[in-house]
Amino acid sequence: MKQNFFKKCTAVLCSAIMLGSVISYTPIYAESTNLVSNSTFDNGTIGWTTYYQTGGVCSLGTDDGRLALKISSTGDVTWAVQVYYDIIPLYKNGVYRLKYDISSTANRTVDGMIQQNGGTYQAYTAKTLSLTTEPQTIDYEFTMEADTDIMARLQFNCGNYEENLPEHTIYIDNVSLELIDDSKVDKNSGKAYEPSIITNQVGYLTDARKTVVFKNADNFDNFTVVNAETKKPVYTGTLSPTMHYSLADENNRTGDFSAVTKPGKYYITCGDLDDSYTFEISDNVYNNVLNDTLKMFYLQRCGTSINDDIFGHKACHDSLASVYGTNEKIDVGGGWHDAGDYGRYVVPGAKAAADLMYAYLNKPEMFSDNVGIPESGNSIPDVLDEVRYELEWMMKMQDKSGGVHHKVTCAAFPGYVMPDEETAELIVTPITSTATADFCGAMALAYEVYFDKDKAFAENCLKAAKNAWK
Numbered sequence: 001m002k003q004n005f006f007k008k009c010t011a012v013l014c015s016a017i018m019l020g021s022v023i024s025y026t027p028i029y030a031e032s033t034n035l036v037s038n039s040t041f042d043n044g045t046i047g048w049t050t051y052y053q054t055g056g057v058c059s060l061g062t063d064d065g066r067l068a069l070k071i072s073s074t075g076d077v078t079w080a081v082q083v084y085y086d087i088i089p090l091y092k093n094g095v096y097r098l099k100y101d102i103s104s105t106a107n108r109t110v111d112g113m114i115q116q117n118g119g120t121y122q123a124y125t126a127k128t129l130s131l132t133t134e135p136q137t138i139d140y141e142f143t144m145e146a147d148t149d150i151m152a153r154l155q156f157n158c159g160n161y162e163e164n165l166p167e168h169t170i171y172i173d174n175v176s177l178e179l180i181d182d183s184k185v186d187k188n189s190g191k192a193y194e195p196s197i198i199t200n201q202v203g204y205l206t207d208a209r210k211t212v213v214f215k216n217a218d219n220f221d222n223f224t225v226v227n228a229e230t231k232k233p234v235y236t237g238t239l240s241p242t243m244h245y246s247l248a249d250e251n252n253r254t255g256d257f258s259a260v261t262k263p264g265k266y267y268i269t270c271g272d273l274d275d276s277y278t279f280e281i282s283d284n285v286y287n288n289v290l291n292d293t294l295k296m297f298y299l300q301r302c303g304t305s306i307n308d309d310i311f312g313h314k315a316c317h318d319s320l321a322s323v324y325g326t327n328e329k330i331d332v333g334g335g336w337h338d339a340g341d342y343g344r345y346v347v348p349g350a351k352a353a354a355d356l357m358y359a360y361l362n363k364p365e366m367f368s369d370n371v372g373i374p375e376s377g378n379s380i381p382d383v384l385d386e387v388r389y390e391l392e393w394m395m396k397m398q399d400k401s402g403g404v405h406h407k408v409t410c411a412a413f414p415g416y417v418m419p420d421e422e423t424a425e426l427i428v429t430p431i432t433s434t435a436t437a438d439f440c441g442a443m444a445l446a447y448e449v450y451f452d453k454d455k456a457f458a459e460n461c462l463k464a465a466k467n468a469w470k
Contacts (some may be wrong), residue, residue: 011189023387032097032178035088036154039175041067048085053429054411056080056130057158066101066173071158071165077411080110083424085236088122089150090179096180099139102156102387104131106168109161112138114177116146117153117341120415124152131170132221136204140232141180145395148187197223197268203285206261212268214239214253223255228265228278237262238268291371297352297386298373302344303333304394307374314327317342321408321426332408332428335393342419346397350438353387354396357442357449362383380453391446394439397465402467403431404439440468 037360038047041062051058056075060083061068069083090096098114106245113126125142152176158170179185198213217239225235238252260266260281268276299311306312320329335344336352360367362385367381374384397405410424443465450458 002149007462012058012458013035020314032180035177035179036085036175037189038085040265048083049364051082051243052080053085054071054080054159054427055113056085058158063171064168066171069156069172070167071159071170074158074160074165076160078159078161078411079157079412082159083172084153084155085175086117086153088154089421090114090148090152091150091179091182091185091187092144092146093186094179095141096125096126096144097141097176097178097180099137099176101135101137101173102129103130103133103135104168104170105133106165107132108158108165108168108170110170111157112155112401114154114156114462115149116150122146122339123361124149132133135171135173137174147375149300173325185351194442195276196273198411199276199279200269201279202289203282206283207265207280208258210256210258210260210281212257214255214270214273215250216252217249217270217273218242220273223257223268223270225257225260226275227267227270228267234266256316273431291368294356294367294371294383294386295373297356297390298371300336302335302342302387306379313418314420316422317426319426321428323405323428324430330392330396330428332396332405334396336390337419341393341409341413342422343407344393345407346394346404346435347438349390349394349408350435350442352461354442354445356383356387357445361449384449384453386448388450391442391461391464394442395460397428397435398439398468399430399431402470403434404436404468405429406432406435436468440465443468455461 036047038045039149042065043066044062045060045123048060050058050069052058053076054076055073057069057072058081058302061070062090065462067083069081071081073337075081100112100243102112104110107151108131110131112129112239113123113128115121115123116124124144124193125144127138127140128136130137150275154175156170156172194213194215196217198215204210214223214433221239223237223239224233225237226232227234235257237255237257239255242251242253244250257268263282265278265280267278299306299308303315305315321332322329332344336342336349338345338348364381367383370376370380371382373382373386376382398410406429407431408428410422410425411427412424414422414424443461447458447465452462
């Protein structure tokens with residue numbers, strides 16, 4: 001079961017590439033360094049971002065050296081307009097000082113906070129502020145009482161506080177967040193195990209270049225490749241000179257073991273470092289990854305029950321959805337859930353569908369009909385069955401005018417729940433040119449891909465593309 005879970009998690013990583021940060025820790029005392037790099041907006045709005053929905057409308061810029069959030073509509077809820085800064089590392093038991101200047105051209109209420117960026121969106125510190133045209137300085141200390149969160153967000157909620165506001169601008173300047181006391185902080189607490197010998201755990205092709213990365217290996221010169229079954233060394237190599245990897249702020253060395261070409265399972269040793277995880281060398285080492293990656297799209301399906309030991313769930317999001325700003329309700333069941341939330345977006349959906357179709361056109365023999373989705377065994381490559389599931393949903397998102405609604409989602413993210421547990425009202429957002437254009441391109445491509453498989457479906461795709469184009 002653990003092996004299957006690892007394979008499925010690998011598939012998740014392959015189908016939704018995420019940017020991760022590796023944090024190295026050297027014990028230091030707090031030096032009151034500002035954790036907000038663009039704090040006086042000398043570099044424009046770099047690092048600061050807006051988010052708006054449920055009727056909120058805003059734009060971000062600078063004015064006289066201040067961050068300027070222009071709000072045209074406050075929307076329906078307090079968080080309908082947000083301006084925020086990622087990434088803020090907060091360590092449990094750390095004492096922090098937060099300071100900023102803030103004002104507004106209209107008297108109003110906002111919430112300033114540092115919160116979890118996901119999950120329950122819990123606030124680690126928060127203040128409700130009454131803004132006026134006169135700048136006020138917010139300056140206070142707080143202790144991080146929750147578990148360490150190295151990806152926290154500094155955020156201002158500037159939506160609807162039932163104040164019936166006209167268009168206005170909120171100004172923010174001189175933002176600073178400092179760790180002023182880390183005497184009770186354990187920066188290693190809860191930190192996942194990080195191996196010092198890093199290999200490709202998916203494996204290596206027999207004739208491919210094979211590289212291993214070493215951390216904490218300054219005192220060693222050689223490494224050894226060991227057969228995992230016989231425990232006998234099969235190759236000894238020399239470590240490269242030390243190189244500094246700035247993104248992780250760590251020193252690395254590498255080793256090349258391309259000379260090992262015999263299929264089998266191996267691990268690598270180096271001095272007194274922990275052995276690497278076992279890896280495989282084989283001509284077929286990537287075969288399962290392709291199928292598992294495609295299977296992940298099935299696990300993202302919406303509107304149907306999913307049969308899987310780990311990610312399975314009942315049918316979800318199968319109610320009619322309200323078209324935003326109208327009394328109309330439409331059927332938009334189906335499609336793929338997006339990344340970490342259960343919204344369904346035409347733009348990334350069209351891009352993913354097009355990528356899969358191009359992959360099929362480029363190398364059709366790579367794709368099988370036995371991935372393990374409900375349509376497997378129907379004499380059509382499973383990649384085309386899976387893409388069709390998304391395309392049929394996209395067709396439901398097309399208005400009779402030819403324009404395409406941008407996405408369907410609930411008004412708020414549900415947190416960490418299974419898809420069938422998100423039961424709030426579904427909302428279809430307005431038509432956008434971006435969604436319409438991406439839809440048009442994907443449908444036109446689908447006509448070419450499906451013409452020899454299902455001519456009637458291909459003709460429907462072409463008709464939808466033409467309607468979007470006009």
